[in-house]
Amino acid sequence: MTYTATLQKMQTEQANPIQYYLVFNDNFIHFNQLLNTKISIEFKGYQCLNCGQPKKIFRQGFCYDCFISSAAVGDWIMKPELSTAHLEIEDRDLAYEKKVQLQPHITYLALSSEVKVGVTRKTQVPTRWIDQGAIQAVTIVEVPNRYLAGITEVALKDYFTDKTSWQKMLKNEVSHADLLAERLKIESVLPAEAKPYFVNEPQVINLEYPVLHYPKKVKSLNLDKTPTFTGKLIGIKGQYLIFEDNTVFNVRSYEGYVVEITV
Structure with a gap:
């Protein structure tokens, strides 16, 4: 067929x-x-x-x-810390940007090759983790907009990568890590604006692939x-x-x- x-x-x-x-x-x-x-x-x-x-x-x-005109592919998509809808500042289309940016987002740790930090809309859990080939993931903070999730991710890039090694992920060469322990290590370095949103006792999500x-x-x-x-x-x-x-x-x-x- x-x-x-x-x-x-x-x-x-x-x-x-x-x-x-x-x-x-x-x-x-x-x-x-x-x-x-x-x-x-x-x-x-x-x-x-x-x-x-x-x-x-x-x-x-x-x-x-x-690509150079659509609001759906603005720079804030790849760099959430550039989000400005919460300030009523338009990038390409403020109505669209409010719809996407001003909703619950999470910053998370995922294990796909090494431990990585990332951002996604809450509605995209666990889809985002599946798309990255993560075998485990856990929430760090759940915040009301994309900007707060983005600045949290930036703060944690000193401790974790924000990239997945696709070759290691596909060969299943995944580093061993305790995600719950890792997230507790970095609670103190979260941005002040994000600390109130730290998720206590989150569930580690395990993912199995065909x-x-x-x-x-x-x-x-x-x-x-x-x-x-x-x-x-x-x-x-x-x-x-x-x-x-x-x-x-x-x-x-x-x-x-x-x-x-x-x-």
């Missing part, structure tokens, strides 16, 4: 293991059911996720024109250089498909790419 789709990040369902779905307008693929199955991916073109035009994708599924066996090395599929690929699916972790020949495909990196997927 062949599916034609404009790629967007896989939707997930928390279960043991995580369930993964690639959803398009009139159909979907449940990737868990395709483990140990050959899959072909063929690049066909582009479709900007914002304007819908067949323009080359620049970043995050957006063409260049949309992987038959982990590769010892990984090579990333680049659709621009290799527009056609066929391989046997042996796992899904983060937003990556893992194939038997050690090829890994980051679905999220190719949002806005139109592909044919044959099963």
Whole structure:
């Protein structure tokens, strides 16, 4: 069976293991059911996720024109500490920025390769952790806006990385750590504005992924250089498909790419 789709990040369902779905307008693929199955991916073109035009994708599924103008990809997305909606200051679209920034956010610790610190909207728990391939995660603070979560993350970057080593994550080379103990170590260095929001007795979330066996090395599929690929699916972790020949495909990196997927 062949599916034609404009790629967007896989939707997930928390279960043991995580369930993964690639959803398009009139159909979907449940990737868990395709483990140990050959899959072909063929690049066909582009479709900007914002304007819908067949323009080359620049970043995050957006063409260049949309990327430099849309409020959905402002600098505060990647750098929450730059959020200003709580001050009534507009970046690109104040109404949109209020809607996204002025809602509960959390700053968290996650274990995907090393212990990392990150920020997400509360409504994106545990999706954010799943997308990063974390095997465990725990909340540090729950705050009322994105700015407070962002400045907390900045303060903790002296103690933890804010990046995931995708290679280690996909090879399941994860450092051992006690997340509850780690978060207690840094309570005293939280910004004063965030300290009242420190979460007491949080639950550590454990996440299990559908992987038959982990590769010892990984090579990333680049659709621009290799527009056609066929391989046997042996796992899904983060937003990556893992194939038997050690090829890994980051679905999220190719949002806005139109592909044919044959099963």
